[in-house]
Amino acid sequence: xxxxxxxxxxxxxxxxxxxxxxxxxxxxxxxxxxxxxxxxxxxxxxxxxxxxxxxxxxxxxxxxxxxxxxxxxxxxxxxxxxxxxxxxxxxxxxxxxxxxxxxxxxxxxxxxxxxxxxxxxxxxxxxxxxxxxxxxxxxxxxxxxxxxxxxxxxxxxxxxxxxxxxxxxxxxxxxxxxxxx
Amino acid sequence: xxxxxxxxxxxxxxxxxxxxxxxxxxxxxxxxxxxxxxxxxxxxxxxxxxxxxxxxxxxxxxxxxxxxxxxxxxxxxxxxxxxxxxxxxxxxxxxxxxxxxxxxxxxxxxxxxxxxxxxxxxxxxxxxxxxxxxxxxxxxxxxxxxxxxxxxxxxxxxxxxxxxxxxxxxxxxxxxxxxxxxxxxxxxxxxxxxxxxxxxxxxxxxxxxxxxxxxxxxxxxxxxxxxxxxxxxxxxxxxxxxxxxxxxxxxxxxxxxxxxxxxxxxxxxxxxxxxxxxxxxxxxxxxxxxxxxxxxxxxxxxxxxxxxxxxxxxxxxxxxxxxxxxxxxxxxxxxxxxxxxxxxxxxxxxxxxxxxxxxxxxxxxxxxxxxxxxxxxxxx
Numbered sequence: 001x002x003x004x005x006x007x008x009x010x011x012x013x014x015x016x017x018x019x020x021x022x023x024x025x026x027x028x029x030x031x032x033x034x035x036x037x038x039x040x041x042x043x044x045x046x047x048x049x050x051x052x053x054x055x056x057x058x059x060x061x062x063x064x065x066x067x068x069x070x071x072x073x074x075x076x077x078x079x080x081x082x083x084x085x086x087x088x089x090x091x092x093x094x095x096x097x098x099x100x101x102x103x104x105x106x107x108x109x110x111x112x113x114x115x116x117x118x119x120x121x122x123x124x125x126x127x128x129x130x131x132x133x134x135x136x137x138x139x140x141x142x143x144x145x146x147x148x149x150x151x152x153x154x155x156x157x158x159x160x161x162x163x164x165x166x167x168x169x170x171x172x173x174x175x176x177x178x179x180x181x
Numbered sequence: 182x183x184x185x186x187x188x189x190x191x192x193x194x195x196x197x198x199x200x201x202x203x204x205x206x207x208x209x210x211x212x213x214x215x216x217x218x219x220x221x222x223x224x225x226x227x228x229x230x231x232x233x234x235x236x237x238x239x240x241x242x243x244x245x246x247x248x249x250x251x252x253x254x255x256x257x258x259x260x261x262x263x264x265x266x267x268x269x270x271x272x273x274x275x276x277x278x279x280x281x282x283x284x285x286x287x288x289x290x291x292x293x294x295x296x297x298x299x300x301x302x303x304x305x306x307x308x309x310x311x312x313x314x315x316x317x318x319x320x321x322x323x324x325x326x327x328x329x330x331x332x333x334x335x336x337x338x339x340x341x342x343x344x345x346x347x348x349x350x351x352x353x354x355x356x357x358x359x360x361x362x363x364x365x366x367x368x369x370x371x372x373x374x375x376x377x378x379x380x381x382x383x384x385x386x387x388x389x390x391x392x393x394x395x396x397x398x399x400x401x402x403x404x405x406x407x408x409x410x411x412x413x414x415x416x417x418x419x420x421x422x423x424x425x426x427x428x429x430x431x432x433x434x435x436x437x438x439x440x441x442x443x444x445x446x447x448x449x450x451x452x453x454x455x456x457x458x459x460x461x462x463x464x465x466x467x468x469x470x471x472x473x474x475x476x477x478x479x480x481x482x483x484x485x486x487x488x489x490x491x492x493x494x495x496x497x498x499x500x501x502x503x504x505x506x507x508x509x510x511x512x513x514x515x516x517x518x519x520x521x522x523x524x525x526x527x528x529x530x531x532x533x534x535x536x537x538x539x540x541x542x543x544x545x546x547x548x549x550x551x552x553x554x555x556x557x558x559x560x561x
Contacts, residue, residue, distance in 0.1 A: 062301070073309055080319075085331075
């Protein structure tokens with residue numbers, strides 16, 4: 001009876017939180033359980049999407065949009081792109097192997113239990129809704145922080161990206177005498 | 182509060198219905214313009230001037246046999262066109278179609294939602310647009326469909342970069358990601374296109390590529406790939422793919438008008454506003470002025486839709502390597518240069534002047550550089 005009462009008293013935000021969480025978990029489970037790699041990738045895209053919805057619920061709209069643009073929009077397209085070139089029917093991985101499944105579930109379950117225990121043990125600060133700055137997750141606040149307090153790490157990350165980019169160019173460069181398709 | 186909610190819902194419903202209706206009539210006008218350019222008659226059988234042609238097309242598509250190829254992935258085959266249509270319709274949520282409606286002391290914005298990340302939302306949804314084509318093409322279990330899908334994906338990713346870089350220049354000028362703020366900055370005739378001529382050209386080119394329109398319609402180039410990603414599609418599934426292209430065209434025209442051509446701003450809008458408010462009273466005048474702004478905005482959208490069609494029936498298709506060269510070696514460096522010029526212009530006190538001077542200097546340097554390169558080559 002008590003659970004029924006709690007369900008009745010849920011606010012709109014809580015309802016959307018639970019709906020989005022169910023979607024996220026469904027997507028995450030689909031990613032690891034589906035046999036077809038393409039289906040896995042599509043489930044993963046769904047997971048990223050519902051994670052973005054979580055960000056919106058936390059009023060971090062910029063993070064949500066960037067998550068969609070970068071992860072769901074760019075990285076997963078490349079994933080899908082590569083997976084589509086593989087010939088799946090010939091190289092169906094032997095996932096029926098029970099040993100792998102049992103081992104993976106034991107490891108995953110243990111890590112899950114440890115995570116839950118750790119989160120319960122940490123004393124996280126409760127946020128007071130009355131004094132909470134509603135603009136915390138907004139892009140203006142984020143920009144101010146990135147260009148003042150975290151300026152050096154931010155600039156270093158851009159150098160890292162530059163190095164990664166030139167590395168990719170190096171790897172993709174044609175060797176001398178290599179066939180030009 | 183309830184009536185405010187009702188008006189807001191009506192606005193959202195209206196935007197949704199309008200984007201579908203305009204997309205339907207785009208198919209008609211595409212044929213009319215094609216006929217005009219090629220000196221033909223065009224559709225004139227269904228109704229007066231052929232105006233019922235979109236309905237006839239939709240009826241034909243709905244009543245055709247809907248089949249799924251034997252070895253196709255059934256669910257993904259259905260998901261492809263649905264995703265294409267969904268992502269096409271999602272963007273219109275953040276576009277400001279007009280100023281605001283005054284009702285009962287409340288100010289209701291003529292816009293789906295006003296968020297402070299508007300342009301990023303547009304950009305995110307655009308980057309998702311490729312999934313419909315990619316999934317549909319792969320699920321068809323056909324070589325040509327897959328080639329079309331792969332081409333679409335690489336084309337979209339390549340042109341998104343230049344598009345994003347040209348948007349950054351606009352964002353530097355307005356200092357906000359909200360589309361409404363960007364529009365309000367361009368009050369009257371203070372449109373961004375005068376500050377950003379190069380950025381506008383880059384954005385227009387990239388939006389052609391993102392909509393898979395000629396000259397960038399390589400994903401469906403019928404002389405190489407049969408029909409590209411929708412080779413195996415028939416009936417209304419094909420209809421959804423084609424229709425989503427037209428919705429995309431409408432939305433990208435709206436985004437171009439918003440970013441570069443002042444959205445619902447037009448020269449002399451203050452005069453119209455004061456004349457209307459003094460004649461009709463504060464509330465009615467304001468609402469009528471909003472209506473005029475919205476109509477102007479739709480006029481701009483119609484113009485850009487016309488440009489899309491004009492280009493389609495004028496230019497031939499690119500070759501694939503030319504497309505990639507243009508995207509990576511042409512537009513991205515240009516967009517970076519444009520960004521640097523805009524940054525310099527924003528730091529100076531005369532953004533308009535410095536922007537044009539910067540562009541002039543850049544073009545002069547480019548010309549001199551190419552002349553120098555040419556003389557070197559001939560001497561060797």
